Amino acid sequence: MCFGNRFYINLLCSDDPDSEIVLHFNPRLDESSVVFNTMECSAWGSEERGGSPAFQRGESFELHLIAKKEGFKVVVGDTEYHQFSYRLPPERALWMEVGGDVQPELVKIF
Numbered sequence: 001m002c003f004g005n006r007f008y009i010n011l012l013c014s015d016d017p018d019s020e021i022v023l024h025f026n027p028r029l030d031e032s033s034v035v036f037n038t039m040e041c042s043a044w045g046s047e048e049r050g051g052s053p054a055f056q057r058g059e060s061f062e063l064h065l066i067a068k069k070e071g072f073k074v075v076v077g078d079t080e081y082h083q084f085s086y087r088l089p090p091e092r093a094l095w096m097e098v099g100g101d102v103q104p105e106l107v108k109i110f
Contacts, residue, residue, distance in 0.1 A: 002055045004101025005030040009065070011093035018042060022093040023065065023072055023084065026100075027053040036074075038087040050074075050082040060105065 011023040021039040028035060034050040054076040055061055064075040071085040098104055 001060045001103050001105065002027070002029070002057055002101060003103060004057065007098070007100030007102035009063075010097040011065070011090075012095040012097055013088070013092045015095050019095070020088060020092070022086075022088045022090060025065065025074065027055050029053055029055060029057065034082070036082065036084045040088060045087055048082075048084060054079065054081060 006026065006028050008024060008026040010021045010025075012019040012021055014020075020041070021037075024035070024037040024039065024044075026035040026037075027033075032052050034053050036048040036050065038045045062077055064073075066073040066075065067090040071083050072090070073080060074082040074084065096107070096109075098107075
């Protein structure tokens with residue numbers, strides 16, 4: 001459930017605080033956008049922005065981050081929201097970090 005202006009999900013290469021980030025998914029309700037990015041060698045790449053976020057404050061949502069051949073497919077509810085091309089190999093993502101104004105109710109990894 002999203003209860004504020006921003007939250008993020010990072011798919012990390014390690015549990016090290018300076019870990020590279022395979023996928024940074026960052027809905028920003030206060031900016032009406034979602035930022036996608038990668039951090040490699042301690043430097044952020046170029047931001048990609050999705051359109052209006054499909055999230056509402058105080059409402060639950062279902063989010064799928066699907067590793068496809070060509071990149072991450074992001075699905076919110078039943079709707080494909082964005083395609084993010086890989087900058088780092090997806091198999092390097094070993095950890096997930098969730099933070100900001102969100103309260104996860106269930107996380108499934110398969």
